[in-house]
Amino acid sequence: MKKLFLPLLLLAVASLAQTAPNTATLTWTAVTADTDGSAISGAVTYNVYASAQGAAPTGAPLATGLAALSDAISTGLADGSTDCFNVTAVVAGQQSAYSNQACKSFPAGIPNAPTLTVK
Amino acid sequence: MRLSGVPHIFVVDYVQPNQLAAGQGYESIFALYPLIIAGQSYATGLVATHLNTIRSINPNIVLIGYLDPMQDSLPDSTGPGYDAMQYLEGIESAYLHDANGKRLLVPGAQEVCNGNVCNAVAYFNPASVDVQNAVVAAVKVILAAYPFDGMFFDNYDVQGAMLLDTTGAQYLGTAGQVYSAANAATMLTSITTLAGIIRAAFPTILIEANGDNAFPLFNGEMVELTNQISRVPGQAAVIPGRVTPFIPLFEDVPVSGPTDPIIAADMAYAQSFGTWYGAQATYEIPIWPTAFTVPAKMPRAPANLVAQ
Secondary structure (H helix, E strand, C coil): CHHHHHHHHHHHHHHHHCCCCCCEEEEEECCCEECCCCECCCCCEEEEEEECCCCCCCCCCCEEEECCCEEEECCCCCCCCEEEEEEEEEECCEECCCCCCEEEECCCCCCCCCCCCCC | CCCCCCCCEEEEECCCHHHHHCCCCCHHHHCCCCEEEECCCCCHHHHHHHHHHHHHHCCCCEEEEEECCCECCCCCCCCCCHHHHHHHHHCHHHECECCCCCECECCCCCCEEECCEEECCEEECCCCHHHHHHHHHHHHHHHHHCCCCEEEECCCCCCHHHCEECCCCECCCCCCCCECHHHHHHHHHHHHHHHHHHHHHCCCCEEEEECCCCCCCCCEEEEECHHHHHHHHHHHCCCCCCCCCCCCEEEECCCCCCCCHHHHHHHHHHHHCCCEEEECCECCECCCCCCCCCCCCCECCCEEEEEC
16 A cells, blocks of 8 residues: 555656746847937947737836846746737847747646655 | 937927828828827827827927816816816816906817817816826826826916906906906915926926916927017026926927928027927928928838747
8 A cells, every 4th residue: 555655756756846937038130220210330239028918018128238138037927828929139329129029828837746645 | 319410400299180081190200200199099099009100100209198178178078187176077166266256267268168068178287186186097097008208288378368357357358447456366376386386296297288387397399480579588598496307398280381481580590599499380280391391311120029
């Protein structure tokens, strides 16, 4: 009968593995031109915004001044939610319009294994 | 910060919900401006989409909501802000009265009709705790419902018709009528106190008032019409305790449309004092006057954003 405890232990370990924070890794392509088609000569940085699905962002950026073409968001991403993002480019203080919206869904969390007590 | 380094121009968004429903939101024109004063509406979804579309075109734009806190010009509709203010309609002490207990009415104001019932527009009493609470509650729900960065309070000043004359009747400026100076001083104190209550409740938002008085806890006041432009220098003067950013506004109504020469002349005059300039040639259709400079070019939006 004691063999039954091994699968339960493995289930508990698997459950612990689910507690790592959710992460959304964003990537986008570089902005190399202004809206009038002229090439950008200065440095380009990027801002990342959260947005409701299907809507434009309304709050402060999640990250600013990013030089890279990617960013990893790991805060505020709850199990069972769909989180969406937009990116803007900034050149010499002028900010672009928002990029397309990208979303990532996180599955609902797996409940912790019940505690089995043998008396 | 978003308003630093931008042209001192603004626009009032008079577009109506029926226009939004018909796809006539003129979002691309509004998005040219750095600052918009929007209208209040019960059409939450349409208006929110309209404002979000403008902001999606111009992420730097500053959007300011509207409330008329001193006058009961409320429609019967429910919606953000209206619910909080309509509560006052069951409280008689929320209104200003003459010595005989008759409500003080706004002279020349168009009656507000709900169905077949029309009511004259009456003044709310800024000293009423109910009014003070209702205004704060209304601002709170408006800010929650729309992507606003601040509020514009229409008719926020001591108007003559809010006062009593020396006999206790409503002061209407008729021949021989003299308003009570003590009453005027009390009213200014009340409306200034309300300004402080609003600012305390919303310490970080932009607040603009439309009227003849100056409230240092607000970010500025608006002067309207070219025949009032002589008030701009006084309005643009910084007064002790004025919060920043200080944004005095001047709103023109050029009758000849977007090429009216009055635009360039009035704009140059107003901006020479640091005042922001707005022009509205045709209500409900925004314009981008030819006298305005072309917005600075900006980088293209990033593309191919993917979330994994």
